Amino acid sequence: GQISEEVARENCHLNIVGLVGSIDNDFCGTDMTIGTDSALHHIMEVIDAITTTAQSHQRTFVLEVMGRHCGYLALVSGLASGADWLFIPESPPEDGWEDLMCERLGE
DSSP, X not given: OOSOHHHHHXXXXXXXXXXXXXXXXXXXXXSSOBTHHHHHHHHHHHHHXXXXXXXXXXXXXXXXXXXXXXXXXXXXXXXXXXXXXXXXXXXXXXXXXXXXXXXXXXX
């Protein structure tokens, strides 16, 4: 009701497209949302730096990545870096995960 029919007819040639800007990559109908690739690239740079430090000090590091309710960045960066343990919101850990994780890290 804010645009009169006359104004709508005068501007009917305008085609408007909206693009989602979300690093979560949680929008259907697209391969990757704007911001996801650059966020993933930055995460991988940080993982490379942390991995070098972790190996030289023989330590385990925990890394938390961005993403509200979507574990896409965590999943892809975990796969790419060969993470030993991964938590994502879409698949909450089962009971007893603490013991399993300690066992795995002890290996």
